[in-house]
Amino acid sequence: MxxxxxxxxxxxxxxxxxxxxxxxxxxxxFPNGFCGMSIVFVGGIPEHRCFVPGNLNLSEAWMNRTIPLEQAKGKLQYSKCRRYRLDVIRNLSEIFPDPDSVNISEVEQEPCLDGWVYSKDQYMSTIVSEWDLVxxxxxxxxxxxxxxxxxxxxxxxxxxxxxxxxxxxxxxxxxxxxxxxxxxxxxxxxxxxxxxxxxxxxxxxxxxxxxxxxxxxxxxxxxxxxxxxxxxxxxxxxxxxxxxxxxxxxxxxxxxxxxxxxxxxxxxxxxxxxxxxxxxxxxxxxxxxxxxxxxxxxxxxxxxxxxxxxxxxxxxxxxxxxxxxQHFSVIDMFRNRSMQAIGVISLLVWMITSAGYFGLSLNTPNLHGDDYLNCFFSAVIEVPAYIAAWLFLQRFSRRFSLSGSFFMGGGVLFFIRLIPSNLPTLSTALVMIGKFCTTTAFSVLYVYTTELYPTTIRNLSVGVCSMFSRLGSIISPYIFYLGIHHEFLPYILIGSSTVLSAILILFLPETLNVPLPETINQMQKIKGVSCISTRNLIS
Known part of the structure; x- marks a missing residue:
């Protein structure tokens, strides 16, 4: 028929x-691109520091000394979350007109009890400045x-x-x-x-x-x-x-x-x-x-x-x-030991890839340089990445194309911590290379997964893998939140997990020029894995 x-x-x-x-x-x-990533600017974090009420009658010199200086990301800057105790500052200002004659650093500090002042140089308003999400x-x-x-x-x-x-x-x-x-x-x-x-x-x-x-x-x-x-x-x-x-x-x-x-x-x-x-x-x-x-x-x-x-x-x-x-369920993705190995590797790789892709995409405001240009470059780099994915799918091994993309994408992120602070453009370039490789891998991964699984459970399998990728995307915003404590920790996490994906992919079978499996027993097996069925295979 x-x-x-x-x-x-x-x-x-x-x-x-x-x-x-x-x-x-x-x-x-088309609208999915800017609606999905709009939080980069909707949730942008403006420069901010504690608000100091103007009714303290402080001179301009004393007003400028109410916020302590602290070391952040290799440079000295005003604290974003602390200020000196204003009652102490007011008493000192009445005794010492010149703040330079006082060791203010010994004054006790307090949180921003009166809110924050946000710079409007970049944003007029964001959800962060409107609801004080700092x-x-x-x-x-x-x-x-x-x-x-x-x-x-x-x-x-x-x-x-x-x-x-x-x-x-x-x-x-x-x-x-x-x-x-x-x-x-x-x-x-x-x-x-x-x-x-x-x-x-x-x-x-x-x-x-x-x-x-x-x-x-x-x-x-x-x-x-x-x-x-x-x-x-x-x-x-x-x-x-x-x-x-x-x-x-x-x-x-x-x-x-x-x-x-x-x-x-x-x-x-x-x-x-x-x-x-x-x-x-x-x-x-x-x-x-x-x-x-x-x-x-x-x-x-x-x-x-x-x-x-x-x-x-x-x-x-x-x-x-x-x-x-016949109708099939998620259990059919794990019918035997070989399918269990393929399933576990696929789910893990999808989750890691999604976490890496969205982590790098949402991190553009933390890169050196202009936020708008960085976001634009992060988007532009996806166009050649998708074209590269298409060329890989046309000409090269699925397994090695995917593993190579993962290995290169994860590897370059390790080098970011070695870049001197006076070469920020180079650091941004390495992040963009990592984004290019991750995007290419993500695109190839969709096709590779559809070729791994048979027709009877293909849509089901891709759907389950896609679901696990969402777990990766859920945690992705917090990957770079860790950068508050360690600037390079997010890149180390994404880089190491991406390299792990490159290794895991090598255990999967090749699908290039292999007929698509129609039934479960036609599905390729991982070499070296015993394939004892846990239940009868449906032909």
């Missing part, structure tokens, strides 16, 4: 219909992004089931509306707690939109175009959206204005409803043959070809075949 790809072969591989689908679904990912509350900034990734995790778990039940198209546009709608509502957040809650739903909508667009494109496009779509199409449009973020943020220095401008991108989704059809594959799984046929007839008309007269009969046979397919 012919499968769906054979039945629809008359449409060709790259006609006008496929080009429209490719472009529109890729374009639908000093003892500085953990709340990274937590905002962790909550976003918690929403991404839940969205990863739900979007597949939702799209399988209600359809790809309605979930695609519904989650687009969720992402943009909650971004708009965030503008009205009265406090940090409400902002976090809304950020959860923004994350939920974003990943569901991304995954559903990826699945819809994969079901419309044939094999060669499908690989380009998954590695270059939607990924580059994500990167373009990411590049637009610092450009918009440069002119919109208030976090509310920035979110409002980014949310306006949702208007571009509205006309897409009439140009992106439902997946015929999904319609067939629901027995809706007439609707699937109508979409294929429309596609044939767009491509200037004539559909076969037997089309509807073959579609009905495909429906019957779908009804015979």
């Amino acid at each position: 012919r499968d769906y790809d054979e039945i629809t072969a008359f449409l060709g591989e790259w006609g006008p219909f496929q080009k429209i689908i490719f472009f529109l679904l890729s374009l639908s990912i 000093c003892d509350d500085d953990w709340k900034g990274p937590f905002v992004m962790s909550v976003f990734f918690m929403g991404v995790l839940v969205g990863s778990l739900c979007c597949g089931q939702l799209s399988d039940r209600f359809g790809r198209k309605i979930v695609l546009f519904g989650t687009m509306a969720t992402q943009i709608g909650f971004s708009i509502v965030q503008l009205l957040s009265p406090n940090w707690e409400i902002f976090c809650l809304l950020n959860f739903f923004v994350g939920f909508g974003q990943i569901s939109n991304y995954v559903t667009a990826f699945v819809l494109g994969s079901e419309f496009l044939r094999k060669k175009v499908r690989i380009i779509f998954g590695t270059v199409g939607i990924c580059i449009f994500f990167a373009i959206g990411y590049m637009a973020l610092p450009l918009i943020a440069y002119f919109a220095r208030s976090w509310r204005i920035l979110l409002f401008i980014l949310s306006l991108s949702g208007l571009m989704y509205i006309p897409m409803w009439w140009f992106i059809p439902e997946s015929p594959r999904w319609l067939l799984t629901k027995g809706r043959v007439q609707e699937a046929e109508a979409i294929l007839q429309h596609a044939a008309k767009k491509n200037g070809v004539n559909p076969p007269m037997t089309l509807i009969n073959e579609l009905k046979l495909e429906v019957m075949e779908n009804e015979k397919k």
Whole structure:
């Protein structure tokens, strides 16, 4: 019996219909780039120090000495979280008009009891300056992004089931509306707690939109175009959206204005409803043959070809075949010892890769130089990274391409601590190389995982791996939070874990020029691992 790809072969591989689908679904990912990374500027940390009330009647000389100096990142600067006791300073100022005649460093210090003063040189306002997410509350900034990734995790778990039940198209546009709608509502957040809650739903909508667009494109496009779509199409449009973020943020220095401008991108989704059809594959799984046929007839008309007269009969046979397919669960990913080894390595590598990618992306404000340029370069570097991933997939071994990318990406991060402080540009360059390699590896990892697992559990396996990657993204904001205590510790953690991934990948089987496995017993095995089945294999 012919499968769906054979039945629809008359449409060709790259006609006008496929080009429209490719472009529109890729374009639908554009807002994900700047909405997903907007916390870099929405949660930016302005220069700040303790507020000193003006009713103390201190002279300018004494006012300038109320904040202690401390060593931070190799230089002397005003403390951000402490001040000298103001009652003592006031008494001293009445006795000694000249503060240089007093050893102020011996005066007792106190926290910023009257709040903080924030510099407006870079930001007019951020959620940090509006709700004082600094000093003892500085953990709340990274937590905002962790909550976003918690929403991404839940969205990863739900979007597949939702799209399988209600359809790809309605979930695609519904989650687009969720992402943009909650971004708009965030503008009205009265406090940090409400902002976090809304950020959860923004994350939920974003990943569901991304995954559903990826699945819809994969079901419309044939094999060669499908690989380009998954590695270059939607990924580059994500990167373009990411590049637009610092450009918009440069002119919109208030976090509310920035979110409002980014949310306006949702208007571009509205006309897409009439140009992106439902997946015929999904319609067939629901027995809706007439609707699937109508979409294929429309596609044939767009491509200037004539559909076969037997089309509807073959579609009905495909429906019957779908009804015979067995259902599988997560347990089937770990049927035997070889699959258990492949599964554990895959889950661990996905989690490490996600933590590294988002850790490096969210760290751009901590790099030397201009924050806006650093963020822009971090986005630009993704374009050649996705192209490199596509070239690797076309020409080279999956295993060694992935392992090499991991090894180089992790290795360069170790050298950052060796760079002299008078060469900050070189440190930034090494971070960008690490970001390039991690992005390349992430893109290759998607395709490699789909080739490792058989058709019967392929979507399930990629979904579970993607879920574990969200655990990595949840902890990623706190990786660079550790930099408060040790400047180079985050790079050491990401570098060492990435190199570990490079080693683990070498234990997996090669999939280049190997036929995709259809059943579990056709799946390749790890050499040296005993493959005693824990239950009968389904052929």
